Amino acid sequence: MANTTNISAEALADIDQLDGPLSQRVYTALRDAILDMKLVPGTVLRKAAICEQFGVSRSPVADALTRLSGDGLVDVIPQSATRVTRFSLDEIREECFLRDAVEVAAVKRVAATRTHDQILQLKRNVHLQKLLVEDEDFHGFFEADEAFHKMLLEFTGFRSVAAIAGQLALQLRRVRMLVLPKAGRPAETLAEHAAILDSITDQDPQAAAKAMRYHLAQLINRIEPLERQHPDFFC
Amino acid sequence: MANTTNISAEALADIDQLDGPLSQRVYTALRDAILDMKLVPGTVLRKAAICEQFGVSRSPVADALTRLSGDGLVDVIPQSATRVTRFSLDEIREECFLRDAVEVAAVKRVAATRTHDQILQLKRNVHLQKLLVEDEDFHGFFEADEAFHKMLLEFTGFRSVAAIAGQLALQLRRVRMLVLPKAGRPAETLAEHAAILDSITDQDPQAAAKAMRYHLAQLINRIEPLERQHPDFFC
DNA sequence: CGATCTCAACTGACATGTTAGTTGACAGGT
DNA sequence: ACCTGTCAACTAACATGTCAGTTGAGATCG
Numbered sequence: 001m002a003n004t005t006n007i008s009a010e011a012l013a014d015i016d017q018l019d020g021p022l023s024q025r026v027y028t029a030l031r032d033a034i035l036d037m038k039l040v041p042g043t044v045l046r047k048a049a050i051c052e053q054f055g056v057s058r059s060p061v062a063d064a065l066t067r068l069s070g071d072g073l074v075d076v077i078p079q080s081a082t083r084v085t086r087f088s089l090d091e092i093r094e095e096c097f098l099r100d101a102v103e104v105a106a107v108k109r110v111a112a113t114r115t116h117d118q119i120l121q122l123k124r125n126v127h128l129q130k131l132l133v134e135d136e137d138f139h140g141f142f143e144a145d146e147a148f149h150k151m152l153l154e155f156t157g158f159r160s161v162a163a164i165a166g167q168l169a170l171q172l173r174r175v176r177m178l179v180l181p182k183a184g185r186p187a188e189t190l191a192e193h194a195a196i197l198d199s200i201t202d203q204d205p206q207a208a209a210k211a212m213r214y215h216l217a218q219l220i221n222r223i224e225p226l227e228r229q230h231p232d233f234f235c
Numbered sequence: 236m237a238n239t240t241n242i243s244a245e246a247l248a249d250i251d252q253l254d255g256p257l258s259q260r261v262y263t264a265l266r267d268a269i270l271d272m273k274l275v276p277g278t279v280l281r282k283a284a285i286c287e288q289f290g291v292s293r294s295p296v297a298d299a300l301t302r303l304s305g306d307g308l309v310d311v312i313p314q315s316a317t318r319v320t321r322f323s324l325d326e327i328r329e330e331c332f333l334r335d336a337v338e339v340a341a342v343k344r345v346a347a348t349r350t351h352d353q354i355l356q357l358k359r360n361v362h363l364q365k366l367l368v369e370d371e372d373f374h375g376f377f378e379a380d381e382a383f384h385k386m387l388l389e390f391t392g393f394r395s396v397a398a399i400a401g402q403l404a405l406q407l408r409r410v411r412m413l414v415l416p417k418a419g420r421p422a423e424t425l426a427e428h429a430a431i432l433d434s435i436t437d438q439d440p441q442a443a444a445k446a447m448r449y450h451l452a453q454l455i456n457r458i459e460p461l462e463r464q465h466p467d468f469f470c
Numbered sequence: 471c472g473a474t475c476t477c478a479a480c481t482g483a484c485a486t487g488t489t490a491g492t493t494g495a496c497a498g499g500t
Numbered sequence: 501a502c503c504t505g506t507c508a509a510c511t512a513a514c515a516t517g518t519c520a521g522t523t524g525a526g527a528t529c530g
Contacts (some may be wrong), residue, residue, distance in 0.1 A: 159324075
């Protein structure tokens, strides 16, 4: 088994410059590392190693791993090991279905209720995306992309719907990082975002729903070929 | 503060006739007790008391509480206390929005793809509901109600979408227990379920979506007056 | 009598010792 | 060469001891 990483790399190291309980900090650090694919699927997480890395005892680490397990980001094999969950095409398809359901419903609502200020914020974000595409700043674009979708969820008027929906699609967020760097994809994404924004501006919920549905469909189309490219990330 | 229950009642006690790790069993027992409203919102959960109840040490209990916190079923006040989360009308409205988005999308899909066997299973379930309404078996009806919605989610063809969606609306499940015993509501619910089933049988996704949307809207309508009736359950 | 300050008791957070289950390498037999 | 049974090393799970922050009752002061 050469391709299953056994050592939790130094690359994750986020030292304790955060606040709050220790277990929370450990959780956040590990979570971010997993979501950013710094800890690739299949990586074995050893409690002892993590304790050493952060200079804490096993309690907060165990606590953090329990939470990550609840998020579906790690698989705990009882009495044996804990590893970063691999992708499952079936599960990804399910999350796409759910994400589609939620985000299409959200964009419909926002198209109907949008305020002038909300349009402005979205326009600003899309403009930023344009600049980032031109600069070929993939990482920056990824963040702006996320912010765009998050904004739409928040503009439903439901304060924490963005948080819950975000939690729901944690796996998807990881895969998107693999999809984005494909040549030309950021530019296409930008165009799709612009189309969504136009429909919202026109207060046309049906058109907005259609644009969003098309946009989200692009993701699953691009994920499926990925299994051949990174076979060790899938189970 | 007389109305905040301070003692975790015996009523929860599910002894260790389950299998798996201890922490899992404790988690399940507490979770079920909370979802069945045997532990009412606001109840303070004392680690020591729970340890005694189950005859285990603090580790598995702490583990279980961490998971429950992740599910949003308990609030942990650092260094102070852990209590069963109270209802928040805002959050409930958000969960209704999400549940609507997901279940309407699901029922649309099922209406389009349903097989003969699936129709049969749904018919059987609705028939069972009818019998339970006639017998005024509220608890049984509640379970059949849940099973009906779960079936619809499973019939999307996405195996675990029911699990994820169920996780999403844990709070709602609690409130539904308060709403159901209202006079006449089970019979109405039954009729709404039947309407949904009819639309699915007719392979009419739009009608099914409309019927589902109407059905789900009844819940939020009935929750809002509830705040006056059980003020100590809300925050 | 009322507002505030103090302190003891209680709670969860964390550290660490112990136990039991799993795994994989290796020896021995086929 | 291959299958198999054994066993040692490793892991997560669990128990328990310690610490620090919170809380609320009662003492103290205005």
